Amino acid sequence: MRIGAHVDSAEPLVEAAARGADAVQFFLTDPQGYKSPVPRDDAEQLRASEVDIYIHAPYIVNVASPNNRIRIPSRKLLMAHAKAAAELGAKGLIVHGGHVGSGADLADGFANWRKAFEYAAKDGGLPLPVLIENTAGGDNACARRFDDLARLWDAVGEFGAGFCLDTCHAFAGGEDLTGIVDRVKSITGRIDLIHANDSKGGFDSGQDRHDNLGNGKIDPELVVAAIRAAGAPAIVETPGGADGQTADIALLRERTGG
Ligand SMILES: [Zn+2]
Numbered sequence: 001m002r003i004g005a006h007v008d009s010a011e012p013l014v015e016a017a018a019r020g021a022d023a024v025q026f027f028l029t030d031p032q033g034y035k036s037p038v039p040r041d042d043a044e045q046l047r048a049s050e051v052d053i054y055i056h057a058p059y060i061v062n063v064a065s066p067n068n069r070i071r072i073p074s075r076k077l078l079m080a081h082a083k084a085a086a087e088l089g090a091k092g093l094i095v096h097g098g099h100v101g102s103g104a105d106l107a108d109g110f111a112n113w114r115k116a117f118e119y120a121a122k123d124g125g126l127p128l129p130v131l132i133e134n135t136a137g138g139d140n141a142c143a144r145r146f147d148d149l150a151r152l153w154d155a156v157g158e159f160g161a162g163f164c165l166d167t168c169h170a171f172a173g174g175e176d177l178t179g180i181v182d183r184v185k186s187i188t189g190r191i192d193l194i195h196a197n198d199s200k201g202g203f204d205s206g207q208d209r210h211d212n213l214g215n216g217k218i219d220p221e222l223v224v225a226a227i228r229a230a231g232a233p234a235i236v237e238t239p240g241g242a243d244g245q246t247a248d249i250a251l252l253r254e255r256t257g258g
Pocket residue numbers: 133166195237
């Protein structure tokens with residue numbers, strides 16, 4: 001079982017070693033900005049590393065948006081990140097499910113997701129798996145409630161979209177963690193990555209506030225059970241720097257038996 005952490009982007013392999021991680025996830029750019037990624041000096045080391053690399057797209061990417069001043073740059077930024085992530089030998093590019101504004105129709109969001117994949121196909125195709133992540137908050141999110149996730153997958157499943165299950169987002173988003181892997185897989189057919197996070201916010205609170213495993217509102221056994229059932233790599237996106245994340249990784253390794 002590959003288990004790792006979301007780390008600072010400056011020296012991801014150093015951060016991985018400090019945590020005993022065999023996978024790392026990081027941002028290529030400011031997650032709140034529209035800047036395109038630039039080539040990295042450590043690309044060769046990252047490609048050659050035994051550590052699995054995952055890249056998280058900026059938070060501002062929202063390809064579902066009905067606002068074309070958000071949707072069009074989001075689409076381009078997603079594609080730029082996909083190309084840059086593939087250059088680093090990344091296993092996947094994680095992107096949040098996105099949302100439409102209040103009062104807007106979620107059907108437009110799903111249609112826009114489809115257009116994003118069509119745009120990518122026209123631009124030479126996605127050079128690595130794009131993993132759509134479930135989100136915690138909002139009433140107009142494409143991938144918070146799993147009945148909406150099912151509609152999203154009707155739109156994008158045929159393009160080979162991957163899925164990243166975040167345990168904090170699922171719990172805070174109001175999806176029961178018991179048996180969650182089977183429920184997701186009945187929709188998506190796959191789970192490529194687990195974001196193994198505890199939640200400071202309560203069940204269905206809509207709050208995206210990650211906590212260290214066993215420190216928040218989620219029974220850590222449910223996180224462990226999800227990783228085991230999915231048989232997927234896990235990344236902790238938890239606070240506390242190297243110390244906090246090392247403890248979270250150790251807990252997962254011990255309880256998943258590997
Ligand atoms: Zn996450």
